Amino acid sequence: MHSPQPATSPISPKRSIRIAFMTWKDDYSVGVAEIDQQHRQLLDLINKLHDAMKAGGSPTALARVLEELIGYTRRHFTFEEFLMKQCGYPGLEPHRVQHRQLVEKIESFQAEVACGKATLSLRLMSFLKDWLALHILESDKQYSRDMQRSGVA
Numbered sequence: 213m214h215s216p217q218p219a220t221s222p223i224s225p226k227r228s229i230r231i232a233f234m235t236w237k238d239d240y241s242v243g244v245a246e247i248d249q250q251h252r253q254l255l256d257l258i259n260k261l262h263d264a265m266k267a268g269g270s271p272t273a274l275a276r277v278l279e280e281l282i283g284y285t286r287r288h289f290t291f292e293e294f295l296m297k298q299c300g301y302p303g304l305e306p307h308r309v310q311h312r313q314l315v316e317k318i319e320s321f322q323a324e325v326a327c328g329k330a331t332l333s334l335r336l337m338s339f340l341k342d343w344l345a346l347h348i349l350e351s352d353k354q355y356s357r358d359m360q361r362s363g364v365a
């Protein structure tokens with residue numbers, strides 16, 4: 213039998229549950245530990261940017277987080293492309309194009325932020341989140357077998 217509800221809840225109504233903007237799913241795993249780790253880090257940086265946007269930080273603070281995200285994204289793409297090359301993955305070139313297009317897009321956004329023409333919006337955040345999820349699920353997962361077989365990872 214259930215005990216009656218206490219008159220006052222032990223959870224303060226003022227305490228809000230913080231839900232991350234983007235959460236890791238097992239389905240995102242590409243079966244290569246180092247790449248999964250880097251993807252988790254990218255997710256964390258997208259969440260960090262989202263938090264900074266929600267907190268209404270100064271343009272300088274936002275620009276700093278954006279720079280961090282772009283820098284890490286570039287290093288991650290370079291690493292991924294290196295492994296794809298090492299294992300002779302045949303889809304390297306079109307994959308590289310996808311990477312380049314994203315970097316160009318966020319760099320042009322960064323330039324607009326720098327000159328005050330644009331600011332972070334939920335629309336941009338959703339774009340980043342959807343791009344990463346779709347890219348992992350539809351493009352990155354295609355190299356899994358080749359990388360695992362060749363033993364480069």
Ligand SMILES: [Fe+2]
Pocket residue numbers: 292307311347351352
């Ligand atoms: Fe990729």
